[in-house]
Amino acid sequence: MEEQRADLQQVKQVDAMVASPLDLLFNPKSVAIVGATPRENSVGGVITKNLLTKFKGKVYLVNPKYDEVNGTKYYKSVLDIQDNVDLAVIAVPAPAVLKVTEESIKKGVRVVIIISGGFSEVGEDGAKLEEELRRVVQNHIRVLGPNCIGVYNAFNGLDTFFLPEDRMGRPRPGPVALISQSGAVAGAILDWAARRNIGVGLAVNYGNKLDISESEILEYFARDNRVKVIVMYMEGLKYPGEGKKLLEVMKEVSSIKPIVVYKAGRTKAATGAVKSHTAALAGNYEIYHAMLRQANVIEADNITDAFDMAKALATQPLPRGNRVLVLTDSGGMGIQAVDALDMRGLQVPELSESLQEILRKQLPPLAVTRNPIDLTGSATDAMYKFVLDTVLPTSYADMALIIALMQIPGLSINLGNYIVEAGRFKKPIVVVSFGGNEYVAKFENNLEENGIPVYHAPHRAAKALWALYEYAKIKGVAKEW
Template sequence: MAGPGVDTLFSPASVAIVGASRDPKKFGNVILKNFMLSFKGRIYPVNPNVGEIMGLKCYPKASAIKGRVDLAVIIVPSEIALETVEDCGVKGVKSLVIITSGFSETGATDKEKELGSIIKKYKMRAVGPNCLGVLDTYSGVDTIFNPQYKLNRPAKGPISFVSQSGALGAAVLDWAHSELVGMSKFVSYGNGIDLRESDLIDYLGTDETTKAIALYLEGLVDGKKFIDVCSRISRKKPIVALKAGKSEAGSKAAMSHTGSLAGSAKVFSGVFRQCGVIEVNDVDELFDYSRILAYQKPLAGNRIAVVTNGGGFGVLAADAIEEEGMKLAVFSAEAEKLLREALPDRVNVRNPLDLVGDADTKRYKDALDIIAKESGVDCILVILLMQVSTLGSDVIDAITEIYKDRKKPVIACSAGGNFTQLHMHALEKEGIPAYPTPKKAVKAAGALWQYGKIKNKI
């Protein structure tokens, strides 16, 4: 189980930046600045060569700090890493993020073993070495050493992301910011001397602000532990994983990258199925699936009702529903009658329900109100092509109201530029993720259905 050392990794009351620097080009400067920008607790820069940095008193070593130190971020040169970590142990530091590289990834396996012994001796918990570390948008812990103008931090949100690759993690965080995907916690664990994916999933399973867990994995050191932890946590929270190195060529590349024995695609897909992990096939799908899983309840079945003002998108939705193993819901006779009464004659009352090009908010509201009451509908896919003059911004309120009143899962689909994106972001804030193509939206619904089956099976 996770324990207090993991808690203080994400929510320390105090942090020592060991290897803090005055030089803006050094990681020790970037990371100190990160904490000064976002962290509310006490910050202790540690560097034996300077008296103060950016107005903060600097300590020669961690054990010279008088107050309690929950978390130490280690950014010192590899040569003095062991003695520095030992000193943190002496001080009683509870958890470590070890950014410093020059361990097993360069062949220095003995040195890494020694590091492991020191960490164990003092009962510390550690992320790293050779990693990007930890970001917590709520507590303000931020050991990401990429400049903020190159890597925007995502907004607070319900997704936590654990990545075996630092660079991929950094790119995903930055991308998440621009896609307005909100995140809670991010961990890149590098060589994984102590905490690895399974420990972190275990912790995130109990974390209140995490509603969905996303993973990037190349390989597993302990497959049994992964299965045990994921089987348990996936009952409580959805876990979505992107597995790299599934092909022969990719497996060799993974061996060279993280030293992972990647294992075949089939074996991994079997493992994921066994322990309730939802597998994705591309980086963007990590977002696409996590977003819907974090916001909406799992589907009770696979019957989707499609409401659209663009016929073409309706046809594509119908195609995707069949391709993805979902079903077009059949409207009840009562609903058909009500829809016929409420909608203009030229609207063909069937599913997908094409409200036609001049649909306004009232038409959406009327149709959704009837469909949301249908027991034969497990999920509503609302397609909004916002380019038309008849459709106003208030359609967002209408959809949100129906979603909140009816408690029926609602997914949106809308393609377009600024005007469209503005409205889609408004929907997303209300818990209704929007996807740019019907296929992506239907795949997201498929993930909700898959998670429904995972939850119910156990």
């Protein structure tokens, strides 16, 4: 009976998602591109190519300049399309946006993405135009933007990012969702993630936030089971009093899944740049910092840290405490790891004498067994496996930071399999690997493909473990020793 109730609740949630305008924003069955064009490398041209070649639904091209191009029909107006249109992507000059939006309302389109810039981000005249647009859309249609690059959905091929694929790589489908206040930053992040094989299934840039805000998008991502962790790039809030709503939503969503935020515009010098960028209020960073802390989100110092944390949060179990096993084949790297962990409030406890005695019987005479455990240049795959199997099940380790410099001759690609097998202990594991040869790449790819995050420096791995511990505290599953 309880299972039936749970199933019914799940069906209701799915039905609610299907009926919502935000679901049509990310999962439309049909899209009209207003401002479509065959001109390559133009804004409308890139969006047209993206949707025609990748989107799994119907695509309608709207531009009064064309009747047909390469066998594809063009419509003079969205009103001329006989079928239903779930989503309209508007990429026309700012003065024409109002008319196109009014036509979309008449057509019965429920959501529009306004790519066009030239609104409040450019000054007083643009702000007046944006206010007029607000009056047109109020209670009639939902709007993402204006001044945005829109939505990227790796699961269904919806891609309104107008950056050519040779300039911006598209990430594979994966458990990370990105919400970015800046379009250019969103594009750069996706390109960066694609080059590193990080799965970003959903991404959205909301621009001037005339209607749909980050709060609504957060709530939507909270309901999507494909999303395991949400990364936010944030510059500032646009309207006074907006922070209270965002705080409430973040608190609610972070109780379901982790949110990692990088807040840019922290200094006084950056305040003016934030305002001119997306007409946002940068405000005092300390206020934002306090709000984010109260909202139970994990704050990153930069976008690289944010994704380092997201990789671990998306793949690893939560720890029960802050004790870390550091296992290395390089004493120097081990010392760096201990420094980085200690700076984040994580412990590297010395192992008991009895446990060290067990290790000493199997490890080389020069190996250090206290923790960090240094296998030295004599390390082999079997030694790593032995230490993991011996120490990870004990109360001395809530997590493991493994440093494997594959230049050592005793190590092979098979070490990755032993590390993956250690996942059976249900404790988070991160790996530090450093180098650029093919052998190292194979080792790293094997780990990443099997859900073990790899980092190229100890401090990055330490921050990832810290994020896991922070979220474990937020969820109430971890304690501090």
